[in-house]
Amino acid sequence: MAADKPSSKAQAWFCATGLPSDIMIEVDDMTFHLHKFPLMSKSRKLDQLIAEQGRKSSTTTVTKQRQRETKTEIEEEDEEEYQEKQENEEEEDQYQISLPDFPGGSETFEGAAKFCYGVKIDLSSSTVVPLRCAAEFLEMTEEYSEDNLISKTERFLSQSVFKSLKESVKALKSCESVLSLAESLGIVQRLIESIATRASSTDPTLFGWPVNDGIVEAKGASSQALWNGIETGLRRKSLARTNNVESWFEDLALLSLPLFKRLILTLKTRDLSPEIIESCLMCYAKKYIPGTSRSNRKPSTSSSASGVSEGEQ
Structure with missing residues (x-):
């Protein structure tokens, strides 16, 4: 079975099985032209919706037949109008289901x-x-x-x-x-x-700070791990480590703030080292607050006091 999806302007999705569709399902602004049996065989909800619409359709069909039987010869439409009406009714008889707010x-x-x-x-x-x-x-x-x-x-x-x-x-x-x-x-x-x-069992060096500096250092080490132009095992390990650092922090920074906060709170309950938590926070902040870096932090009181005493000496 193949599926043809036309351009977004068409806003329609057709199942290319060679058989005419007998059900249309609307999801958002897309109309799917499908077949009842495959859907009913896997989805209980669609089976129920299709069965319910089938009962309504049967009632409507019986009503229309009775109306036609009671028509007199004078009330009968000409053949062309009658045929056009029949075609419209057949289109209306095709099952149509709308699924508003469908997940995803x-x-x-x-x-x-x-x-x-x-x-x-x-x-x-x-x-x-x-x-x-x-x-x-x-x-x-x-x-x-x-x-x-x-x-x-x-x-x-x-x-x-x-x-x-x-x-x-x-x-x-x-x-x-x-x-x-x-x-x-x-x-x-x-x-x-x-x-x-996974984070609590991961090599802590993967979370080293600053992230960019760590990546540069790893790349520098990997470039030195060449012997007469031949790639060594050390170089391959360095590159793999660099990729792990980059991918982990890049993906983490894409989370919405509410999910990121929940994740950080859970990480804290696992007794992870403060450096790991700090690295996660700083990486997230750097994505959304330009100029954020660890070097911009104010020095601690102890380090400031130490600097003053050294200056006095």
Whole structure:
């Protein structure tokens, strides 16, 4: 099964199966032209909504038939008008469902719809949380259908996200678009706990300050780790360490302030060294407050007193 997504101006998404769609689902400003059976086979919520609309459609159809039967020959429209009306009624009979405030919006619904059709979806730390929330909203449980989207996303979280500090931070950032549902499912807290656990067991030198200076030093060391133009193991380790430092702090600084504050408070409860907490705070501040650096801090009282005494001497 392939899916064709036209330009954003069209605001329509068609499933290229070769069969005419029998249901339209509106999410945000996008209309998805799909098929009832694949959706009903995976989503309890869509199954219920489609069944409910089917009952209403049946009642409407019976009413229209009775109205036609009672028409007299004088009231009958000409053939052209009648045919046009029939076509309009057939369009109206196509199932239409609107899903306002769908978690993750139309992009996430597209992923859930593809899953219903059996299309392999590529999960990542940035997409798994919105898809997990969408699966909850659509009631794509294991009880309703085996190997459903809830279990698939939960496995990915456990096996690929929670085991990585960097991926956990990325996933936490993605929670912001589905915050209410992610909170109620406990995903936000699980990610924060995962980050705190990984950070407390990470090599403290990765959090050295100042970050930029540390990166420069690491790059300098890596450039010296060449012997007659041949890359050594020391150089490879230095580059890997540099990349870890850069990626960790860059991802951390992308968090919204409320999530960042919650993360810092959790890190404090893990008895992490003050230097690590300070490095996180300074990196976050540097992104949003130009000119912020550790060198701008006022010297402590003890160091000031020491400087005065030395000057007097």
